[in-house]
Amino acid sequence: xxxxxxxxxxxxxxxxxxxxxxxxxxxxxxxxxxxxxxxxxxxxxxxxxxxxxxxxxxxxxxxxxxxxxxxxxxxxxxxxxxxxxxxxxxxxxxxxxxxxxxxxxxxxxxxxxxxxxxxxxxxxxxxxxxxxxxxxxxxxxxxxxxxxxxxxxxxxxxxxxxxxxxxxxxxxxxxxxxxxxxxxxxxxxxxxxxxxxxxxxxxxxxxxxxxxxxxxxxxxxxxxxxxxxxxxxxxxxxxxxxxxxxxxxxxxxxxxxxxxxxxxxxxxxxxxxxxxxxxxxxxxxxxxxxxxxxxxxxxxxxxxx
Amino acid sequence: xxxxxxxxxxxxxxxxxxxxxxxxxxxxxxxxxxxxxxxxxxxxxxxxxxxxxxxxxxxxxxxxxxxxxxxxxxxxxxxxxxxxxxxxxxxxxxxxxxxxxxxxxxxxxxxxxxxxxxxxxxxxxxxxxxxxxxxxxxxxxxxxxxxxxxxxxxxxxxxxxxxxxxxxxxxxxxxxxxxxxxxxxxxxxxxxxxxxxxxxxxxxxxxxxxxxxxxxxxxxxxxxxxxxxxxxxxxxxxxxxxxxxxxxxxxxxxxxxxxxxxxxxxxx
Numbered sequence: 019x020x021x022x023x024x025x026x027x028x029x030x031x032x033x034x035x036x037x038x039x040x041x042x043x044x045x046x047x048x049x050x051x052x053x054x055x056x057x058x059x060x061x062x063x064x065x066x067x068x069x070x071x072x073x074x075x076x077x078x079x080x081x082x083x084x085x086x087x088x089x090x091x092x093x094x095x096x097x098x099x100x101x102x103x104x105x106x107x108x109x110x111x112x113x114x115x116x117x118x119x120x121x122x123x124x125x126x127x128x129x130x131x132x133x134x135x136x137x138x139x140x141x142x143x144x145x146x147x148x149x150x151x152x153x154x155x156x157x158x159x160x161x162x163x164x165x166x167x168x169x170x171x172x173x174x175x176x177x178x179x180x181x182x183x184x185x186x187x188x189x190x191x192x193x194x195x196x197x198x199x200x201x202x203x204x205x206x207x208x209x210x211x212x213x214x215x216x217x218x219x220x221x222x223x224x225x226x227x228x229x230x231x232x233x234x235x236x237x238x239x240x241x242x243x244x245x246x247x248x249x250x251x252x253x254x255x256x257x258x259x260x261x262x263x264x265x266x267x268x269x270x271x272x273x274x275x276x277x278x279x280x281x282x283x284x285x286x287x288x289x290x291x292x293x294x295x296x297x298x299x300x301x302x303x304x305x306x307x308x309x310x311x312x313x314x315x316x317x318x319x320x321x322x323x
Numbered sequence: 324x325x326x327x328x329x330x331x332x333x334x335x336x337x338x339x340x341x342x343x344x345x346x347x348x349x350x351x352x353x354x355x356x357x358x359x360x361x362x363x364x365x366x367x368x369x370x371x372x373x374x375x376x377x378x379x380x381x382x383x384x385x386x387x388x389x390x391x392x393x394x395x396x397x398x399x400x401x402x403x404x405x406x407x408x409x410x411x412x413x414x415x416x417x418x419x420x421x422x423x424x425x426x427x428x429x430x431x432x433x434x435x436x437x438x439x440x441x442x443x444x445x446x447x448x449x450x451x452x453x454x455x456x457x458x459x460x461x462x463x464x465x466x467x468x469x470x471x472x473x474x475x476x477x478x479x480x481x482x483x484x485x486x487x488x489x490x491x492x493x494x495x496x497x498x499x500x501x502x503x504x505x506x507x508x509x510x511x512x513x514x515x516x517x518x519x520x521x522x523x524x525x526x527x528x529x530x531x532x533x534x535x536x537x538x539x540x541x542x543x544x545x546x547x548x549x550x551x552x553x554x555x556x557x558x559x560x561x562x563x564x565x566x567x568x569x570x571x572x573x574x575x576x577x578x579x580x581x582x583x584x585x586x587x588x589x590x591x
Contacts, residue, residue: 020376022516024547024555029376029516065487065517077569084577092585129418130411246570253566257558261569262373268573272580309415317405317422317476317483 025260026070032266034064039078039270046271047086047278048285049294050237051215052079052245055140055301057267058212066263067319072211073258074267076248079213081268082275083242089279090235097186097232101239103193104200104218108244111204118209136210137305143220144298150224151291158288187228187236199225200240213248215241216298223291230287234279359505360386362394362527362539369514369545371552377516380543382525383509387537391442391530392497392508393453396432396543398521403427405483407476424480425463430518431484433492434510436499444533451528451535455481455492488515520545 022029038060042053054075061071090096122128178192199221207214215237222233253259282290361384369378382394402425409419435442439454448457459477467473484490497510508527522544529537547555557565 020374022371022373022375022551024551025558027517027519077573080570080573081577081580084574085580086577088578088581089584130415133415133417246574249570249573250563250566253558253569254562257562257565259558259566259569261554261558261565261572264569264573265576268576272577275577276580276584309417311416313408313416315483315486316408316479318408318418319405 021262021266023066023070023260023263025258026066026074026263028065028067030064030066030263030266035061035263035266036270038064039082039267039272040274041270043082043085043271043274044278044281045274045297046079046082046215046238047089047275047280048234048282049215049278049290049297050086050219050234050241051294052076052083052213052241053215054079054212055216056297061263066260069256069258070260070263073249073252073256074260074263076213076245076252077259077261077264078267078271079245080242080249081264082271083238083245085272086238086275086279087235087242089276090231090238093283094186095231095235096239097184097228097236098239099182100184100187100196100222100226100228101236103196104203104222104236105240105243107197107200107202108204108207108214108218108240110197111201111206112208112244113204114201115205115208118205122209132210133305133309135206136212137302137309139206139210139217140298140302140305143216144295144302146224147220147291147295148299151288151295155288155292184228187226187232189227191226196226207244213241213244216294219294230290231282234282234290238275360384360527360529360537360539362525362541364525364541364543367541367543369543371520371545371547372549373551375516375551378514379511380514380525381509381511382527382541383507384527384539386506386508386527386529387531388501388504388506389531390506390536391436392499393433393435393439393443393528393530393535394497394510395434395451395453395526395528396430396512396523397428397452397526398430398518398523400426400428403429405480407479422467422476423463423465425465427458427462427480429489429521430515430523431458431490432512434496434512435494436497436508438494439492442530442533443535447530447533447535451526451538453528487517488513489517518545520547 019032020029021032038057042057045051045056046053054072057075057078058068058071061075062068066074087096119128122131175192175195178194180193181190182193183190200218203214203217203221206217218237218240219233222228222237223230228236249259363383365381369380380396386392402423404421404423406418407420407422408416411417411419433439433453439448443453448454449460452458452461459474462477464473464476464480467476481490497508500507522542525541525543527539528535546552
């Protein structure tokens with residue numbers, strides 16, 4: 019069955035957005051990512067104008083991450099305190115990122131910087147997570163779980179002021195730490211035009227040393243707030259949110275997020291990390307192909323009026 | 324007609340004579356160029372509702388026997404800005420800037436009984452904007468350095484438009500039948516759902532000896548109706564409220580599904 023989308027001004031087979039929503043929602047519930055880095059290009063591939071695709075996806079993520087946060091919260095896997103610190107940092111970082119984009123656009127090489135940042139970030143994060151989780155899976159097998167040595171960086175982090183305990187995550191950090199790294203993710207996410215879940219998850223796992231299952235729930239919690247803000251700004255300033263498309267997507271994604279949360283509980287932290295790493299690497303390779311193979315069309319919509 | 328009124332001011336009888344002559348002349352003219360070309364579309368109003376997935380438009384009418392026909396459907400000419408891709412550092416394809424296309428319609432659909440280059444002279448094609456080459460000569464593309472670059476980007480523009488079904492050119496699709504010394508024509512065309520709400524003009528050209536001898540025109544308007552119209556309007560005119568409703572709906576759906584699953588989960 020086809021439905022007409024009033025803002026995208028195109029007609030779409032309803033099975034496509036519902037199916038995409040289901041798949042991306044599943045990933046969202048499993049890994050704590052919004053999935054914008056997958057959903058937006060897929061929507062564009064199915065004929066949705068790129069500006070509408072990105073804006074509508076953020077509306078859809080509001081639903082998927084509400085559903086996912088709720089599912090993870092029920093089993094006690096959301097660290098609200100940590101989430102709020104990250105959000106504060108992300109908000110400040112976002113403001114800087116938007117300014118950075120303005121400067122880049124003025125110098126005329128914005129697209130190059132955006133694409134390169136994207137590829138590098140995805141590549142580095144994917145590779146690091148893949149190697150690290152593979153190593154820790156091996157380590158577990160040999161059952162020689164070594165206590166990690168206190169590094170110089172660790173000592174430095176411990177010496178920072180405003181040390182506070184995060185009960186849900188079972189870690190103690192300076193409050194500045196999540197604000198700072200939340201800020202960095204905020205800057206990068208604004209530059210790349212994505213939610214940044216795929217960056218936030220590794221930050222929480224490797225820098226904040228949070229347990230993987232709490233990472234997923236907490237990441238979804240802060241993605242929820244980011245996407246509420248983006249949805250509002252997109253519909254207020256750019257008029258790019260297609261409500262009908264969002265509804266079709268969220269029909270799938272809210273259910274997918276629940277299923278993902280249930281599945282996630284049955285998998286070990288390392289298994290979750292390695293699967294996410296593989297997905298991120300596949301997307302990286304796909305973008306590299308896109309950048310190097312001759313495109314079939316040299317023109318695209320999105321120049322604005 | 325000015326001549327006619329000048330005559331009438333001189334002699335009343337002259338007026339009558341001139342009147343009769345002019346009627347006779349116009350009758351001859353009628354026969355000669357056959358002012359019989361008509362054009363009717365099966366609907367002049369395409370309504371876009373939730374279940375709209377494009378439509379079909381048929382154009383039919385009568386023309387003088389032996390004439391070739393060209394049917395053109397266009398939206399008004401407008402300014403169109405597109406992103407262009409190019410190679411950066413000789414290796415990576417990405418958007419490298421914007422191109423402005425002027426004096427080109429958003430939709431252009433051309434159908435003729437024979438190949439347009441075979442039935443019309445280049446001057447006539449240019450005069451009426453018939454065929455891609457005529458569009459290209461009429462269009463302005465900025466920035467482009469020289470004719471070669473313009474031609475290359477025009478080519479890309481056509482490919483881009485054809486990929487979204489907004490531009491199409493065909494020959495031989497028009498069905499011709501003769502009946503009582505008249506030529507009836509009929510063509511059934513796919514109307515793409517990608518064609519946005521707008522006013523479209525259908526022009527039919529009767530062609531003889533590589534010249535357009537007569538034209539007829541009709542219109543099709545595409546309009547959103549019902550909920551589609553109110554949602555599109557609200558998104559445009561009341562973005563804040565639209566955004567809040569979208570967010571609340573998403574929050575509600577997320578919580579709703581969460582509740583349903585909790586109940587489901589409790590039963591395990």
